Amino acid sequence: MMETMLESHRDEQHPHQAEDFHRKLEQNSKLSGIKKDIEKLYEAVPQLVNVFKIKEKIGEGTFSSVYLATAQLQTGLEEKMALKHLIPTSHPLRIAAELQCLTVAGGQDNVMGVKYCFRKNDHVVIVMPYLEHESFLDILNSLSFEEVREYMFNLFKALRRIHHFGIVHRDVKPSNFLYNRQLKKYALVDFGLAQGTPDTKIELLKTAHSEDQQEDSVHHSVQRSVFGERNFNVYSSTYQENSSTKVKLIKQAKVIDVSSRKLVTKKKIIFTKTVSNGAARKAAGPLNPPCDCYATDRVCSVCLSRPQQVAPRAGTPGFRAPEVLTKCPTQTTAIDMWSAGIIFLSLLSGRYPFFKASDDLTALAQIMTVRGSRETIQAARTFGKSVVCTQVVPTQNLRTLCEKLRGTNSGCKRSQGEVPKGSENDSALPFAVDKPCAPEALGKQIQQRKSLKEGDSALEIKATDMKGWDQVPDEAYDLLDKLLDLNPATRVTAKEALLHPFFKDIRL
Structure with a gap:
């Protein structure tokens, strides 16, 4: 009892020492656990x-x-x-x-x-x-x-x-x-x-x-x-939800059974609906009432009470291709190329993870905010799926999007959450700017700036410090567009990607 009181008193008197003490205890405990795991493996x-x-x-x-x-x-x-x-x-x-x-x-x-x-x-x-x-x-x-x-x-x-x-x-x-x-x-x-x-x-x-x-x-x-x-997916997401976008996935030629998810964030709310494979209406009765929100812009209580549908062998959230998110039964090597496209998107924009969602339909809605709702709906039809969206979401210009996020268009912003002014489609950008500049890069920019107007947060960046990011060729975004083709049948293959003009001077 006395030892506990003394430790508590020490924590109050020296908070930094107490924090170090607890950190060391945690590290020792972790090391001890790893040591036991190694011993068990030997056994x-x-x-x-x-x-x-x-x-x-x-x-x-x-x-x-x-x-x-x-x-x-x-x-x-x-x-x-x-x-x-x-x-x-x-x-x-x-x-x-x-x-x-x-x-x-x-x-x-x-x-x-x-x-x-x-x-x-x-x-x-x-x-x-x-x-x-x-x-x-x-x-x-x-x-x-x-x-x-x-x-x-x-x-x-x-x-x-x-x-x-x-x-x-x-x-x-x-x-x-x-x-x-x-x-x-x-x-x-x-x-x-x-x-x-x-x-x-x-x-x-x-x-x-x-x-x-x-x-x-x-x-x-x-x-x-x-x-x-x-596991980087526990970090803050890099998208911003469109408050009035509602997505519904429908399996064609089958009786519907709707499940629903609602994702709430600090900024806005997005509703998504997915339709699973079942015959709920046929079996509807007192214990299994039919859904009455099909093709409407609301989610009924029946749908809210149903469990989320999970796609088998779906990979990692944020990297799933549209055909995986929509439970397409025929999936090819094209799903790997989509994932490679998401990696390329992170590299060009400087944001990782670029997408993060708790369920597949929210993930599909996020993709729509970059690739467009009409394009997503049209592509889904090619692999036998029907997607209903209550609002038309325009396609983003990939260069504009990446340059805004990386800060190579109008300079990095020091104040958190501030997005450089740009096109009229800014409100549909699928990200939250929570890490505008890396600390090291920002430090260099501060040291090397020529002038800084009072109250202005934009920093001048010398071309020599841009490491080539001020001269990204159109071929880069053309390849990114082909990788993020919503239709797996026309998505670029690995063999085709290696022959793309973007790599014209790199030997195979």
Whole structure:
């Protein structure tokens, strides 16, 4: 009791010391937990003891944990390895399919390969080369335009490689594309959600899609992280909701069963509706009343009481293609190209994550605010879906949008939430400017400004400090437009992207 009182008194007298003390306790507790995890892994797979010295845990996701380890070579040198421990409940077929993807397609063209695989009972450890890499969010605003061009070129090389083998990655995002900035090395990782095309060369992917659906629903709600990347989707979103936009997804030629989600943020409210596969009206009765808000601009109490529909194997929120969000049954390698387009959008705009939504229909509404409602509705028809939107949302000019966000059009804004003045469509921009400039960039701008009018927050930026961002060619936005094609049938492929004029002077 006395110790508690003394600790409380110390917290009041020295708040900074108390904060450091609690931080150290938390760190020690975390380290202790990691140490126990490493010991458990050695116990579960004892073969590892004589081969690897596990240093630390560098990543933890829904289906696996990743550790950094060293292996003693015959030359006497140590080699760093990444050990991916798959959770025992993972479907055996899914594990085998992931291994086959790594062994067949991996090892070249920026696709991660596999060195060894250890198994003891239901524990499986995949051993891969370790690539030290940067955190995407940490370097986003310091990358030069040329570095971004090289990054995208190497991402397309990896996607061309796996798509050649009929592999749909399904979870393309920055934390699954490792990037060593100094060495200019890249690696596409994590094939845990991969599926095959109808003509896939990965035999095990032909049947892997039939695995337990429970794994998919878990993935939908828990973000996966590989090789120690932080889960950036917990950061503030980079979109602004359109207050009167309401979206409704309708499965054609089927009796409807409407479910609803309402997302409320500090600024505005957006309503979305989705239609699932059911026969609610046929079975309607006292316990199952029919929906009466179909094709209207409101959400009835029946719809509000129904659970949200979740798409299977949907990947990571913010990177899902329109055909995934609308539950299109036929999904191709084009969904990976859409995800690559979202990465490119973040790189050009300097905002990450660019989209963040709690459910698929809100995500679709966010896409509409960039690509336009009419265009989204028209594209949905091509893959058998009907989308109803209560308001016409215009298409954004991608260059204007990215330049406003990056601040290369009219200078960075120091005051938070302030958007540079521009076109009349500003109100429909799908973002909230909560991080106008990186601290390092802003500091340089302050030091190098020639003049600053009193009360004016715009800073002059020297062209020499822009790292090429003041000369982004039209080809960049043309490629971005083709990547974010709402119609998967006409969306640019990885092979076509590599031949785009944007990469005209980069050798394959």
